[in-house]
Amino acid sequence: MRHNNVLAILKERARVQLDNVSQQLATLQQDRQHAAAQQQLLHHYRKDYQQLLRHEVQGGIYSYRRDNYQDFIHTVEQALSAQNAAVERLNQQQQHLLGDWQQSRKKVNALQVLIERRHRRNTLYQARAQQKSNDEFATRRFQGKAS
Secondary structure (H helix, E strand, C coil): CHHHHHHHHHHHHHHHHHHHHHHHHHHHHHHHHHHHHHHHHHHHHHHHHHHHHHHHHHHCCCHHHHHHHHHHHHHHHHHHHHHHHHHHHHHHHHHHHHHHHHHHHHHHHHHHHHHHHHHHHHHHHHHHHHHHHHHHHHHHHHHHHHC
């Protein structure tokens, strides 16, 4: 019976670890989605300002305004580059945590299998003990009537 308690404790600890990793994964997923949304916004800013610059250049633009547009587009591109790196870093962290989650899940499942096997073994042992007891009782009773 003590072995069952140890397995149950180990399974509970593994379940807590799985829950923790699941929570970290959910938080990281939210962070990744937020970073990806910011990435898309920066893409749109760059595209919009490039179109505005082209439109104004076609109509004639002062050089200082063109330089301002180009400086702003360059700043957006730097921000986009940094955001791309952040999204990639979050993707890598997500892959790492996903591996941790899978390992934790396997551990919980393996411990559950061990607990179920132990339970089936104990049930079979108890059934055999009960059958042996019944057989002995029947044998004594039969011998008592035969005498």
